[in-house]
Amino acid sequence: MRNQGKKVIFNTFKRRRKDDSRFKEPNKEYEWLFRRQVVEEINRRIVTYEDEDIIILDKSPYCEYFYQKTKSFDRGLINAIGNHKIEKEIFRYENIIENAIVIFLENKRCWENYIKRETKKSGEGHKASYDTLNKEEYMDMVRMFKDYQNIYERNKKYKRVEIRNDNESWKKVYEEILNSNRMDENEYNRIIKEINKEKKYIIKEGILFRIENNVELRVIRKYKFEGLMYIAHDHEQAGHFGIKATYNRIKENYYWKGMLKDIEIYVKSCDSCQRRGKPIGKHELNVIKVIEPFYQIGINIVRPLPVTERNNRYIVTAMNYFTKWPEAKALEKADAKEVARFIYKDIICRHGCPKKILSDRESHFNNKIIESLLKEFRIKHNFSTPYHPKTNG
Numbered sequence: 001m002r003n004q005g006k007k008v009i010f011n012t013f014k015r016r017r018k019d020d021s022r023f024k025e026p027n028k029e030y031e032w033l034f035r036r037q038v039v040e041e042i043n044r045r046i047v048t049y050e051d052e053d054i055i056i057l058d059k060s061p062y063c064e065y066f067y068q069k070t071k072s073f074d075r076g077l078i079n080a081i082g083n084h085k086i087e088k089e090i091f092r093y094e095n096i097i098e099n100a101i102v103i104f105l106e107n108k109r110c111w112e113n114y115i116k117r118e119t120k121k122s123g124e125g126h127k128a129s130y131d132t133l134n135k136e137e138y139m140d141m142v143r144m145f146k147d148y149q150n151i152y153e154r155n156k157k158y159k160r161v162e163i164r165n166d167n168e169s170w171k172k173v174y175e176e177i178l179n180s181n182r183m184d185e186n187e188y189n190r191i192i193k194e195i196n197k198e199k200k201y202i203i204k205e206g207i208l209f210r211i212e213n214n215v216e217l218r219v220i221r222k223y224k225f226e227g228l229m230y231i232a233h234d235h236e237q238a239g240h241f242g243i244k245a246t247y248n249r250i251k252e253n254y255y256w257k258g259m260l261k262d263i264e265i266y267v268k269s270c271d272s273c274q275r276r277g278k279p280i281g282k283h284e285l286n287v288i289k290v291i292e293p294f295y296q297i298g299i300n301i302v303r304p305l306p307v308t309e310r311n312n313r314y315i316v317t318a319m320n321y322f323t324k325w326p327e328a329k330a331l332e333k334a335d336a337k338e339v340a341r342f343i344y345k346d347i348i349c350r351h352g353c354p355k356k357i358l359s360d361r362e363s364h365f366n367n368k369i370i371e372s373l374l375k376e377f378r379i380k381h382n383f384s385t386p387y388h389p390k391t392n393g
Contacts, residue, residue: 210255217255228254229266240276243267288358290322296356297321297347301334301364316342320351336369343373353377360384 195203201219202209208219220228232238233246241249243264250263267273290296302315312330316339319326327346331338347354357374359365361383374381 212255215252217251217253220254220256220259229263233267233270234272240270240273288321293322293325294320294347294351294354295322296358297354298358299339299343299365300360301339301362303334318342318347325351334364336364336367339364340369340373343370348377353379356380356382358382358384 195201200211202211202216204216209216210219211217228250229246232250233240243260246267247260247263250259256262288296297318297320299316299318302317303313305313305315307313308330310330311332314331314334315328316331316334317326317328327350329342329346331342343357357379359381366383371381
């Protein structure tokens with residue numbers, strides 16, 4: 001069918017290899033020829049469209065495969081503005097809709113050119129190191145592109161560009177797009193079957209929502225997480241808020257399982273937050289001052305250990321802070337009586353009474369028996385902080 005004088009602009013873009021962060025120009029020998037043929041095919045297949053100009057962006061998997069493996073692809077759409085910059089604000093459809101119409105295209109020629117380019121050798125038999133598409137990856141992307149097709153249906157100004165499906169390969173892919181769901185197939189079928197029983201979930205226009213306190217929260221799929229986090233945290237208007245603030249902002253409109261943990265990991269790994277964020281406050285370290293041998297000792301329990309022939313499985317240890325002299329004794333039980341006996345026989349009777357003893361807050365140290373013993377010999381008992389129990393050695 002004739003295009004009836006309508007202007008069709010076919011935009012292409014640089015592709016990024018899976019194993020290379022640099023952007024590469026398309027291979028003119030194969031890719032540009034394919035693109036020109038696709039434009040001609042599109043002009044023949046357009047049935048109805050009211051606008052004067054139609055902007056068509058190539059969404060073929062053999063190019064998008066490289067974007068799909070990066071965060072930038074998950075965060076946005078490719079549009080016609082600024083030489084096809086990645087539009088990161090994927091939840092703000094209006095700006096994209098006003099400037100571009102995206103059509104997903106695919107046929108056998110795409111695969112032929114893709115395989116031909118990947119297997120072509122140059123120089124001394126060099127071959128491209130990145131993997132070719134497999135069926136599973138291809139179908140994942142087809143489902144993903146479904147969302148990009150549907151966003152234009154929200155705006156009455158634009159109508160879907162109709163493409164005649166007289167080619168079997170085009171028809172198969174296009175039907176896959178139309179029949180794809182916004183959620184995993186198994187999960188979607190389960191909710192459809194049990195939707196009448198579900199009290200916390202509803203489906204509107206194919207989108208799953210969770211009901212919390214009479215508020216509808218959109219359920220976010222995994223591949224949309226990066227885009228949502230960009231809007232809620234990375235965007236210049238988002239302010240790079242902390243974990244709690246970002247979580248509180250997102251939970252007002254969205255939901256997914258484990259969202260707090262995912263948000264925490266994302267915020268902690270944010271490069272800007274790590275470079276410019278407020279440093280974690282730390283108290284100054286206090287030096288433990290000692291003036292003579294056995295002025296202060298640190299005491300601790302080592303446990304649990306393999307049981308010996310005498311049924312001992314614990315070791316009580318003590319170290320002099322001045323000379324680093326160690327004392328230790330194997331114990332069958334790590335209780336208050338055994339610890340008190342060790343302090344009296346192995347410390348006081350051998351080295352005299354220390355001025356201070358430092359221990360953790362475990363029950364074998366923090367009890368009335370130890371308190372009574374140390375009070376009798378006028379020994380001050382200090383405890384290490386719960387957040388830094390290694391202080392006592």
